[in-house]
Amino acid sequence: MISMKELAQHCGVSVATVSKALNDQSDIGESTKIRVKQAAETLGYFPNAAARSLKTNRSYNIGVLFVDEANSGLTHEYFAAVLEGFKVEAEKQGYDITFINGQIGKKKVSYYEHCKYRNVDGVVIACVKFDNPEVVELLNGDIPVVTIDHINENCSSVLSDNVKGIQSLMDYVYEKGHRKIAYIHGQASTTVTKARLTSFYRFLESRELSVPDDYVLEADYLDVSQAMACTSELLDRKDPPTCILYPDDTALIGGLNEIRKRNLRVPDDISIAGYDGSRLSLILNPRLTTIRQDTSAIGMQAAKKLISTIDKPKTTFTEQIIVEGELITGESVGNANIS
Amino acid sequence: MISMKELAQHCGVSVATVSKALNDQSDIGESTKIRVKQAAETLGYFPNAAARSLKTNRSYNIGVLFVDEANSGLTHEYFAAVLEGFKVEAEKQGYDITFINGQIGKKKVSYYEHCKYRNVDGVVIACVKFDNPEVVELLNGDIPVVTIDHINENCSSVLSDNVKGIQSLMDYVYEKGHRKIAYIHGQASTTVTKARLTSFYRFLESRELSVPDDYVLEADYLDVSQAMACTSELLDRKDPPTCILYPDDTALIGGLNEIRKRNLRVPDDISIAGYDGSRLSLILNPRLTTIRQDTSAIGMQAAKKLISTIDKPKTTFTEQIIVEGELITGESVGNANIS
DNA sequence: TTATCTTTCTTAATCGTTTTCGAAAAATGT
DNA sequence: ACATTTTTCGAAAACGATTAAGAAAGATAA
Structure with a gap:
């Protein structure tokens, strides 16, 4: 005052x-x-932040951009958790956080323009459709950027280790005796899915295993009904899989519902595994087998990297930071019956 | 530029x-x-936002304050959903959103000071411990405030209709024949819990029903293990309830786990109901009986109210806006056996 | 003693807007 | 034709900070 x-x-x-x-x-x-x-x-x-920002061109404010196809925004559990991790670290370092959107007042502007308008020192971009031209403009602009779960040449990124994640999941499932492993994966266009699929096939190859082409299906992330449909399809096969991997824990529930509808038991009759380590997976019984993504570490690393490129843009090099997940063995994957 | x-x-x-x-x-x-x-x-x-803000004392920026005891932040599903609703409406009206915290740079300051520092036009406060002195300072300050799920004299608030929520839940349960209804409620200190408890007892009274004192227990919101313990306690009674209400859907899972551990079936052997209408409750099978809180409407109303008191502080009066929830009948409450 | 260097502080410009007040020009009235 | 009003614009101050450049005073050196 x-x-x-x-x-x-x-x-x-x-x-x-x-x-x-x-x-x-x-x-x-x-x-x-x-x-x-x-x-x-x-x-x-x-x-006074405004006066200081005006004079110094430093706002100590970081923009957050998140646009997914479903427009889930903060209700996206994974993103919200990552953002929380980001927020904690950024605030610890004296930065505030503002959401980026496509308006100034009532006027439509690009994300980049909005960033300039608010004079944010940097931006973290997560889970958006990275081919969106407005996002591309931002990526190629002069504002420090860190992306999450997406690789871009011009900026650093923080990535959940999907390769290792799928690998350790497959390892575990394989050890349990499963050979007929189906994989319902998320949208193939995303960096995340690509990494997971590569890892999936690489594992099969390493064990000289092969699964029928139609064991690999696509269902949107977080979409219960699509997962249900895919599960139904798999279970209807003459030679159904003994284990199904899902895009995420939520989609898994769709599968679980379909399985229960058929009076099959998990994991006795069929094994299933999710991905994310969402809160849901931690409290449900039987515990889900899943890969817990270290969301708070991802957010924290993103904040650290972004702030360091803001503070010393010369000496900080762009890099990809990989954050490992953790296998939650749970109880939804059982021993495979030798059939 | x-x-x-x-x-x-x-x-x-x-x-x-x-x-x-x-x-x-x-x-x-x-x-x-x-x-x-x-x-x-x-x-x-x-x-340039800074220049404009400096000159006009209007930032078109709204502060968001959220501090809960568990420090869950954005991982708090209910809050995140409310905030998303708030964000959508605020952005539609040309406002941006910034998180309020207790620092300026590396220096500890109060929330109020942080708001002044960023020159936010208003603040929305949710789910915090409202007796926190820093929150009180903010509530009594000169910045327009809207609280969520908490009544304060000096400012408007948006409240989920917990009274009607519990009432319609009880109505439904009662109609299903249940008379021995236990209620595990959240922290008794909160506005939310008080409203729900009042409604619970009022319902019993209206039907000239009474339940044993020890049918009403306290377990923290979102706490699975506490809910589990309470459930265990209830099931161990000589005269156990036929239906248990939980603080929220997550806590309900704790109860569900305990119930299944005892090889009881839901809803055949015992009925349960949650609160919130979380994503979990919508996808799980059997569908949970719960009250869906209209989070996006709550957020939207909060934004509308806050912005209108910002725009015309004179003509806008403080009020409590009640947002109704919706009964999701689900399948976790069955017909009570006449015993 | 005088010149030079340090230390410590001030003056003034500046960032990009908004807004008050006054001035010029145009329109109107008589 | 002259006075008056209206319309349209510009000059300048202000918001609250930062910072380059300069000034005053004290310290050091010759």
Whole structure:
């Protein structure tokens, strides 16, 4: 509420002196420094973000962009968890977080323009359709960017280790004796799905295993009914799989429902595994076999990387940071019957 | 990127004229107005939020404060959903959203100070411990505030209709023949719990029903293991209830697990109902009986109210806006056996 | 003593807007 | 033709900070 001017008057010095004293510049005497600082403390002075941002072109504000096809926004459990991790770390380092959108007032603008308008120091982009031209504009712009779960040449990214995730899941399932493993995967266009599929096939190859082509199906992430349909399709085969992997824990529920509808038991009659390690998977009984993605670490790493490229854009190099997940063995994958 | 100055030069008018033209002030000729506006369009001009905020004390930025005891933040499904609704409406009206926290740079400040620092036009407060002195400071400050699920004298609030929610749930359960109804409720200190408990007892009274004191237990919201323990306690009674109400859908899962551990079936042997209408409740089989809280409407109403008190603080009166939920009948409540 | 260097502080410009007030030009009235 | 009103625009101050450049005072060196 009190400005530098008033603070300066109170201390009997100029505004410039106050500014420099508070910012610990070298050309201010030690005694006046503490005098000013104490006065600031007692008078409850704190700076005005707008004025500071205007003058310095630094807002200590980070933009968050999230646009998925389903427009789920913050109700997207994975994204919300990553964002929470991001938020915690960013705030610890003195940055605030603002959502980026496509408007200034009532006027439609691009994401990039919105960022410029708010003068954010950097942007974290997650889960969007990365081929969106507005997102591309932002990626190629002059604002520091970190992407999540998507690789881009011009900026750093933080990726959940989907390769290792699928691998350890397959390892586990294989160890349990399963050979007829079906994989219902999410949208093939995403970086995430590509990594998982590659890992899936690589594993099969390494064990000199092969599954019928029609064991690999596509169902949108988080879509219960599609997962249900795919499951139905798989169970109707002459030679059904003994284990089904799902795009995520939510989709798995769709499968589970279809399985129960047929009076089959999990894991006795068929084994299933999810992905994400969502809250759901942790509380349900039987515990789901899944890969817990370390969302808070992903968010934290993204914040650290973004802030370091903001702070020292020269010395910070772009890189891909891989964050490992963790196999939750659960109880939804049983021993395969030798059939 | 291009400033008003450059735009002014390009149009051959003064900066003042440009500003007034873009803001549609009355003392600018119609012809120059369109000339300026067109130039702004073609040159890709857009304003600088910091400068505008500095000059006008209006940031078109709204602060969001959320602090719960568990520090769940955005991973709190209910809050995240409400916030999403809030965000959508606020952005539609040209406002951006920034999270409020307790720091400016590396220095600890109060929430109120942080709001002043960022010059937010208003704040929405949700799910926090409202007796927190810093929250009280914010509530009593000069910044427009809307609270969610908590009544405060000085500001408007948006409340999920917990009274009607419990009532329709009880109605339904009662209709199904249940008389021995236990209620595991959340923290008794919260506005939400108080409303629900009141409604619960009022219902019993209206039907001249009474339940043993020990049918009413407390377990923290979202806490699976506490719910499990309470359920166990209830089932161990000589005269166990035929139906148990839980604080929320997640807690219900705890109960469900305990029930299944005892080889009891839902709803044949015992009926259960949750609260929230979380995603979980919608996809699980059997479908949970629950009250779906209209999170997006709650968020939307909060945004509308907050923005209208920002826009016209004089004419807008403080009020409590009640948002009704919806009974999801599901399949987890069955007909009570006449015993 | 005088010149030079340090230390410490101030003056003033600046960031990009908005807004008050005054001035010029155009329109109107007589 | 002159006075008056209306319309349209510009000059300049202001918002609250940062920072380059310069000035004053004290310290150091010759």
